[in-house]
Amino acid sequence: MTTTSYGPDVIFERQAGSAVSRNSGEPIPSGKGFGSVFTDHMVRIGYRAGEGWHGARVERFGSVTVSPAAAVLHYGQAIFEGLKAYRAPDDRVLLFRPDANAARFQRSARRLAMPEMPSELFVRAVEELVAADRGWVPPTDRGSLYLRPFMVATEPFLGMRPAEEYLFCVIASPAGGVFSGGSGAISVDVCHDYSRAAAGGTGSAKCAGNYAASLPALHRALSSGYDQVVFLDAARQADVEELGGMNIFFVFRDGRITTPPLRDTVLAGVTRDSVIALAGAAGHPVVEAPYTIEQWRADATNGRLSEVFACGTAATIVGIDRVRHRDAEFTVGDGGAGPITARLRTQLLDLQYGRAADVRNWVRAVP
Template sequence: MLDIKVTKTTAPKAKPDEKHLGFGNHYTDHMFIMDYTEGRGWHSPRIEPYHSLELDPAALVFHYAQECFEGMKAYRAANGRVLLFRPEKNAARMQSTHRRLCIPEIPVEDFVQAVKALVSVDKDWVPGEPDTSLYLRPFTIATEAHLGVKPSASYQFIIIASPSGAYYAEGMNPVKIYVEDEYVRATPGGTGYIKCGGNYAASLIGQMKAHDLGYSQVLWLDGVERKYVEEVGSMNCFFKIDGVIRTAPCVGTVLPGITRMSCIELLEKWGYKVDCESRLPIADVIRAGKEGKLEEVFGTGTAAVISPVGELRYEDEVLTINGFQTGPVTQRLYDTLTGIQWGTLPDDMGWTQEVE
């Protein structure tokens, strides 16, 4: 168990209007920091007033991108309780990311304790308006000052928190997706299955291209054959085709999303046939759309939870899905997940943890 030193701010910030939070615009009074030093391990866990970081210009994070992050939320239940959703899964995924990037791992129990400690200190920042939450951003950066490609000898693990509204300003409405077949997001043996900033930087050009064409997100194809669907921007993607719900397998190029995992477990519990192991060619999606068998498409992720897809464009083909309306399975998943997260439905899956 971590011995976390807490230093509270003497100058609390004014809290923003919960009805107009936006996403990722505001930050709480405090932050969690823990250091790593080679030969000593992870040490000095602490909660301090939110402040800027001071890093050497030669810090390895700036030059060789040895860094990673997680995304999770704390929710205000109607009875005032504050809930976390499967935080141990984020902890385990960050361990996987650390291994891939040659960063020393943080024990799952230490990660969860750190998250709970920060949320507890900043509990009054967890908003209570509908569809709001406290977005949590744990991240790790390489801090050693050295110009040369090697694993850092020192790191900082930091958690910041941001009271936020819905990820999409338009709310739970279908979005338009552009299928990218020019640029590549991830390749086998690469870093597509972890949450490192380089993945997102590399995806920006496809995102800008989609926006210029009037689309809000990019559906990436595999990096070898440009044939199989993988994931959408910051989300995993599901396709309901002729009664079967399919999503790309996590085989090294697709992020194993916590919301993705939860949707699969719910769908299987409800009796749907789910195929999350075989690859899905984009040609099959287009064919299903033309034949009227593409029943629903939706994205899943921590930020948006569930995002219905109403239009899909691939090359010169444009498909309208379910009359540009949110489908019944998509809606049921959204209602169930958010009900569990905000405590309005019983958590019969055992997914939430209360912050004291």
């Protein structure tokens, strides 16, 4: 073992023989698509009540062994994050707002009664993996390296209380475009019989159960030829809240932009927050206000609504053109991604790839 220190409280062991094994110019191994091919290494850190975080190490990517009685398998204490590493034109490798992901990871942990990981440790863990697998970061504009930090309860215990032992890991997968198609936009199915989250629930936490609950509706949408599903509020099935894994924005002919407000049923997306700032700087202030599916349909029909887009780490920013609502379908604008959607996407990608001035200190170079 060798050790790498990132300050007095954060020391990682590096498994022997875990050197970088590929060059960034090599083609990414083919697979079934996004999230099915993984890099050579992973980060592993343990937590035990009374001892705290311990055993931080970079090791070869491999299986994780837990007891059949592990609390995560029975009571679902599982949270995760998603962020990316980008290769700049000068060959630096950049992270985009990892501190925001660290803060959200802490909020998710609090909601599920899990230990909060210090922000410095979270970011350093991500940097350690990227440094070990730097060669997996694709060249500029040919993709990115998707990073998945996650934490699960590993204590073998079947009683009803928060677990006292946890495992935190970071794994990585090379990423191209999540959605295929030439229009630059996706189609969506509006769900009326399933709810993603309810008031007082876990909708604002990035926990595994939220995504499991969304899968029947997503499966139905995919089976019907749509790319994603839109969820409405649980109480009235009226207000648009978010897609299965992305936030949503509405762009009007007069330049106004609206997005659903943050509450305990909507995830506070890092990309969402970035879009609000970029749109405001470009002269399109964003209003965070409720917006119903009936308003969406009416405004698309009468022409008041010109563009709709979704955003998230995996897809960045993608337009929404075709919408199925109950038994009818309508189209937003002229179809495809609109001009404001396209400009915001370009601005965001220019920041993430280090091509634009980072006036907000959002970009962090990996040592």
